[in-house]
Each structure stands twice: as structure tokens, then as C-alpha cells.
Amino acid sequence: MAIWPPEQIESVLDRILLKVQKPGRYTGGELNQIVKPWDSVQTHVALIFPDIYDLGLPNLGLTILYDEINRRADALAERAYAPWTDMESQMRSLGMPLYSLESKHPLQQFDILAFTLPYESLYTNVLNILDLAGLPVLAEERNERHPLVIAGGHAAFNPEPMSPFIDAFAIGEGEEIIHEIVDVYQEWKQSSETRETLWVKLAKIPGMYVPRLYEVEYHPNGTVRRIAPRVEEAPLPVVKRIVAQLPPPVTRFIVPSIDIVHNRIPIEIMRGCTRGCRFCHAGMVTRPVRERPVEEILQAIEAALEATGYEEVGLLSLASSDYTHIRELVEAVASRFGDQKITVSLPSLRIESFSVELMKELKSLKPSGGFTLAPEAASERMRRVINKYIPHEQILETARAIFSQGWTTIKLYFMIGHPEETLDDVQAIMDLCHAVLREGRRICGGRAKVHAGVSTFIPKPHTPFQWVSVDTMEQIQAKQTLLRQGLRGQGFKLNWVDPKVTLHEAWLSRGDRRIGQVILRAWQLGAKFDAWQEHFLFERWIQAFEECQLDPAFYSYRKRDLDEVLPWSHISIAVRPSYLKKEYQNSLSGTLRDDCRGQCYACGILPTFNDIRAKTPAEAWKCPPVRRKTPIKEKVTV
Amino acid sequence: MPTGAQEDPHQREGNSMSELTRYRLWYARGAELRYVSHLDMMLVWERTFRRARLPLAFSQGFNPRPRFHLASALPLGFTSLCEVADVWLIETLPPDEVQERLQRAAPPGLTLQQVEIVPLHLPALQTMVLAAEYHIEFREDAPSDVADRIAGLLEQREIIRVRREKTYDLRPLIETLTLTTSSEGDKPILLMRLSAKESATARPEEVLLALGIDPTTTRMERTRLIFQEPIPAP
8 A cells, every 4th residue: 555645635635524424523633732743753653542533532541641752852642533434435435544633644654553442342443443544453464564553441451352453562551651662662663673572672661561472372171271471571470550659630631623522621630449349340450549639630620721621620530539638629629610610520429428518519610410329239238249338228318418409310320240149139229219219209309310320240350250250141131121110100211231232342351362353353244333332233243253163152151260261360450369369259258348548458559569659658559558467357337 | 421400590690781792703714623513613612712711701591602603604614714703701801802812722723813892782793794705726627617617607597406405596696706816826716705694695515516516626715704884804
């Protein structure tokens, strides 16, 4: 394929953009984008979100990397997204390659293509983007004329399914490792050595996983026998990267000139979570907890409002209520920005009346509709299994406080399909929804509404539930039928997830390296935009599994033996496998594990990152001081 | 996502007109904003005012919108040298300062040409527009017989076209249609002046289609808006 110069791409865009929906997705040129002269830097990185612009632009991970890379004098970062199907047809019919929004250079001309993989349903889009860029989708078919293709993000904690397509994965947090990748790349490029040298150099960066340097052997029954490095430089395990302290947040967000889904300033107030909910992938992989100082957050909001003109600020974390200075932060936000008519959202609040006070404070800035609570389970037994224990009465008390403060809608998030769940536990979800609605009716009459969002649990890698199976299609359907029957009528709204979508996510998130063949085959059969209901075709994936002679049930429905070599066992999130195992056993006995802010349960984070911890101010991490040789207490305070 | 189920009383009341100051803005929209729709452009403006810390007045009613009224919506794909809009602010500031602050906060492609304070009682801008002029360049070679096609079109007594399932006569909406050449060379350029009254607005793409020219092969720019009574030109 001939290389298209940017002028040719611009000229063709002029001709085709009026033929596609929302052409503003494809033009770049937004406020706060950074355009450096192409020849002024050594290294060109394309940051790619593998779905459309509308969804990709707000991605905070890529926003951080864009800022980090563009701060360097010797490198630039530009953006690319998946074109929607109408634009893709235009591009394919003209043979036009996918390009970056800033300078309109074809992706093929970049040194590094960096994908974020926040969730598994984007995988086929990665292949499609590589193909639209004019690159072979398989890593082994690319050569020194092609860019280095790397990936990171939460789904990359199990890199195996995407390993045939990606040259190297960055496991964990990206703020520091991205610079090391660029450095190593520059060094390699100047040395004019082979690509094999690059793989080894990359593998030496802590947190980098270069799949081709590892060999996977299987047992006759299809389970993994061994994952072994092929060269001595390749570490085993590959331990995730973390930053010791969160750097000040990005504030110069790119402001789209077209309307997209999320128009808000995202400010991460805290990373990590100490709650230890056993189903929660994010809660396990983002440990330890690090908080940003209140003043730094306030200054960032101020700067970001000025730089963007946005009307909404999202204070992001996995558990807002756990942020040490949450009351102080909320009061300061309300007093400092009270005159600016902005909306401030505070997701993931604990179910307690204090949360209502916090939201009330923020509500005075500008009102918002519903109040969201996530009990995740409704029966006493299930709450013990998942280690998210909230007494029934506390939920009702919180609901009463919410309705009394003027909210008329409560959104309740649950999951079905937790390990050991029966139909009685599903019945408890409905009973709880009814109880909450009764409280609402008593307080605000017929206006009270309960919206139940019930998703289906998928046991994720690196969690205490990584060994358990996904509910079968029939089990999920039976539970959903029960919910639909029980939650109809005035005041209720119920959302659930198509079981086919759940199974698809389960295969891809729990898969081994061989799932890569299935992804490739599914893409060849036309799979892309699997996260979009109108594009996702379950039968196509079943066909791909059949053609690759793999059994989908092996990945979704099979309960793993506790001693099995899991396909992601060579990747370490710094939480010990023995800790996860213990937590799994605790779930079976219904034993609760308290929030670890108060006491360390030795998950493994501290010994792994001992060096970094020692160099970090004590208050930056929320791991308590370790008292050695004290027995682990299974005490619970709620 | 939170939605406005309960409105802020301050906003619902809107702002009483007599306390407001009405500004008229003249501005250009460059290539960076060509593919921004009319509705999205409202959002771009709203954010520009917020960044500039200029307090926009809001309309009354259940879903308050900023008081920002355009003379005439610019179709998708066009650049413009001559946009005019009226905006109401709840603060009175010197027009120069408003212009300077807006320009500093403006996204790439938005150029403020002039800002004036105008009396509150003036009629709505969109009722004042009579016509608009457009400058159409050919990105590649123009059809060789374009002059003949123009002559042929102008000779017709009526040009019946269908747009959004409605039949209408385009001919009376074409005030002028001429062919010229670019200043740099001999590239043909179409100039048209089309009716832009509230009830009778012609779109330049319709004229191109009537000429048998694919609008996507051209580059279209609005160069002038003509009003019922002269408004100060930038």
C-alpha cells in the first residue's frame, strides 16, 4: 500500500465527510488538541481508543498518556479512533488508510501505536483498526517497516487473548512506563538492531509483557500446563506497574466541537480500593489506595473549568465515601464553585445516610435526577459471599433519607450469577426493590421510582472468584425471567444484560492464548463493534469457536481447579494468589473480610512495592502500618 | 447520568429582559468548524462564554437555554466570513472587552470580528435577514460547460425540486448566480445570492444539484448576509 501524505488525506476527507454521519468525529482541530510539527520530534505515538470518537475522546487513561507524551520535547502523541461503519466503507472504497486526527498522518507512519483495552468487547475493533491502517493484524506478520503495537488498560491484565496481535503489553498504570517505552524505542531505533532486540529491551522494563518471549504449553484436556519464558530477560511473573504517588491531574482536556456522550471534567480523587469486594476486578488490580490532596483536586477543577467551559465535573474513584477527606472536599467544592451552575457527580457512594448528606451538599450546586446505590446483592448470604455486607435495614434507612431529601428516583445496581446463588437470592433482589419503593411511596407518594439495573456476574481474572464458573445461559435466563415478572408495574424500571453478551465477555476475559484465533476468525467473519447491540452477533462467535475447534463452554462454564495454571498466572497484580485463594475460601464459608484501611491483611502489595513505599510519604498510601506476627482478625464493622 | 428532574429555581425563573445587555457579534467560522452542526455550534458557543467567564442569560421555561440567537444557521460543510448573532449577558461590559475575552476562549476556527451593544428592543435577527451570498470553489476541475449550465438554469421559469419530501420552486429564491475566476488564477468560482428570508430560504447545495454539480466536489463559503435595514458592518 502506498503511503498517503496528510495533504491527500485532507483532500479526500473534504470529499467524503458530508456523506457520513457526524463528520466532526473525523476532523480533529478541537480546542486544546496538541499539534507538534511532525519533523520536530524523534518519536511519534498514536493513542488509539478502539471504538468511535464519541466514546473514546473522554477516556481518561489516554488523556493522561497524551499529556505525558506531549510534555516530552522528543516525542508527540496524536489520537485515532475506530471510524463508524459508514466512514469505514468510504475509506475502504477509496483505499484510504486510518489516520491521526491532529496531523492527518496515516497510522502506518507512526513509530508506536498504543491501544487502550478498557473492556473485552473492543477486541475485534483493534484488529479492524490495524487492518484499516494497512498493517497485518498478526504481530508475527509485521516487520521493521511497521510501527510497534502496544496495549494497556484494565482488560490487559489478562493479555493472552489479544497476544497474537499486540507486540507488547504495559501491565498496570501508564504514567511512568510510557516514558520508559519511548526511551527504549528511541535507543533501539538509533542502534539499528533487529526487532528481536527490541522485544528483549522492552521485556526488561518492569511491567512490560512481550508475549512472543513466552511459550505456553497445554495439557491434553486443554488446560495450561506451563507458561515459560523463552529468554532469560523475560521476567516471570510480569509484575504490574504502579505510580508511588498520583501526579497532579490533567486539566487541559480536549473539548469536542460535536456533542458526545460524556461532556464532563473527570478528576480522579483516589486510585485503588480497600473494600475487598470479591467480585471486583478493579478493586483488586488497582491496589494500593492512593489519594490526591483536597487542594490539588480543587485547583484542578478550577483550572479545568477554565480550560474547557464544561458544565459538569465527575469526581472519580472506586469508592468516593472512602476518600479520607470527602466531607472537606465536598464542602469546599460547593463553596468554591457554588456560583458557577455546574453539576458535580460523586459516583460509588457507600450505602449510608452520610452519602445523602454529601449529595445534598453537591445538589445545591445544580440538581440532578436520581440517586444511585449499588448493593450488588440482596440476601444476607450473598452479601457474605461477595464480601459487600450492608445490613438490610441500613439500605432502607438510606433510601428513606434519599426520598426525604427530595430525590424521587433511586437506582439500585445488582448482579445476578454470584457464586452459590440460588433463585431465593434473586427473589431477595425483588423483595428489596419492593421494600425501597414502599419507603418511597410513603415519603413522596406516586412519584417514587426504583430503577433496578441487574447485570450478570462474570468471574474475572485476578479476583478471588477467578476459579468459579459463569452461570449457564439457562440459569441466567431463569433468573432474568423471575426478575421481569417480579419487577413490573408502576414505579419500577428494570435493566438487564443479554446473556449472550455476558458469555461473550466471559470467553474473552477468561481466555487463554488460543482465544486469539477465535477473535481473529470472528473478525474475519465480520465481527466488529461487538459492544454495539446492532453489530454483535452471537452466532458468528459460535461459528468462530467451531472453526477453531475450541469449546466456548470450556472458558465460560468450567469451574477451575484451585491448582490449575491459570492462563494469566504469569501476570502479577501484586496481590498474592494465596490471598485470592484464601478469599475464595472465605466466600464459601461466608466469612467477611473488613476494609483493609484499618488493618493490613497482607494481600501482597506492600512486600511487592516495598521500595516505592519506602520512598513515598506515609500519607500518600492508605495501607496501614503493618504489625507483623499478629493473627488476621476476621472482624467486621459496618 | 443525572438529568434535570428538578430544576434550579434560579434558572427556571430565567433572567428578566430589562436587566440584560444585548450584544451583537460578528464572526467568521473557519475550516476547523466546517463539520460542526448548527446545534453543536450552540454548545461550542456556550462553552466559549463559560471559559471567557461571561455570564450568559438563560431563557425561561422548563429547559432553559442560553439566550443566543443566530441570524441564519450555517449548513454543515460550510465556512463563513459573515456570521451574525445576538447574545444577552447578565452583566454589562465594554464590547471590546467582551470581544477580547471571547477570542481568547474561542476554539480554533472561530474568529470574532466585532462586538457591539445593541438596544434590547431591536427585532430578532433572524427576522431581518433577506439574503445570503455564497462563494463556491471547485476542488477539482469544474465541468467545462458550467457557464452554459448556469445560463440554462437562469432561463427556466421554475425549478421544481423536492427537499425533505416537500416540493418547492427554487427559481424565485435565486437572486443572482454568476461565474467568475479566482484572483490567483483561472479557477472558476460560482457566486450566488440566495433568498434567506425566514419563510423562503434557498440552500446553495440545491442550486448546485440543479446545475448537475455534486456539492461534495466543491468548497462552500458564506461571504455576506443581507439584512432588511443596514446593521453596522464589521
